[in-house]
Amino acid sequence: MLDTDSQGGGDNAKSMSLIVTKGTLDWAYPPFILATTAAAMDIKVTMFFTFYGLPLLNKNLDLKISSLGNPAMKMPMMGMHMAMPNIVSAIPGVDRMATTMMKNLIKKKGVASIPDLRDAAVDLDVKMIGCQMTMDLFEYGTEDMIDGIEIGGAATYMEIAAKSDINLYI
């Protein structure tokens, strides 16, 4: 019998680890979607937040996107899909506008917000580890981060990864 009250389902449960390296609004989605879904499917999940992924653990999320250098980012506009030329992306205020457009689209299409997905991950007992080195490097303290996270380094991650059925780098 599976234990659906908490993730895990006993010793035979599958496990997954994710290395989260990117902290823009768009790139925050894949790790949080996979982590919450896996946890809902009784898979034990550990997320390791490093480099630009680390701010996803900040108490106050202020995520933005940039279309700079991203020709694949084509937004639905005026009945077509439009990419933004780099020279336009570089203009001050354009990233803010693109971020607002993306957030409106997310809401309109019934897609969860990143804060909601992160809350769901906490509820589903996803283990979240902040990279100690990145915290030192970018001068973050545990007081900047949400409660319930752990702090660790590469060896902490490797020990978990070595025991996990699925390991992803995002």
Next chain:
Amino acid sequence: MAVHELNAEGLNCPLPILKAKKALKAVPQGEILHIRSTDPGSVADFAAFCNQTGNELVSSSTEGDIYKFEIKRA
């Protein structure tokens, strides 16, 4: 026996699955959760969810733009 229902209309991936997981916690073993969704991806996703978690997908059907699922809590 109480009727257990979840309306996941208008929600996109992975919210129907996350809401279903939460709703199933309140469903006694052997009883059925009735789910309504508008996300076409939820058809394959609820099948995969049930395969992985051991809950039984009793039925999966379409009614206009609505996808309906019945999941028996394991």
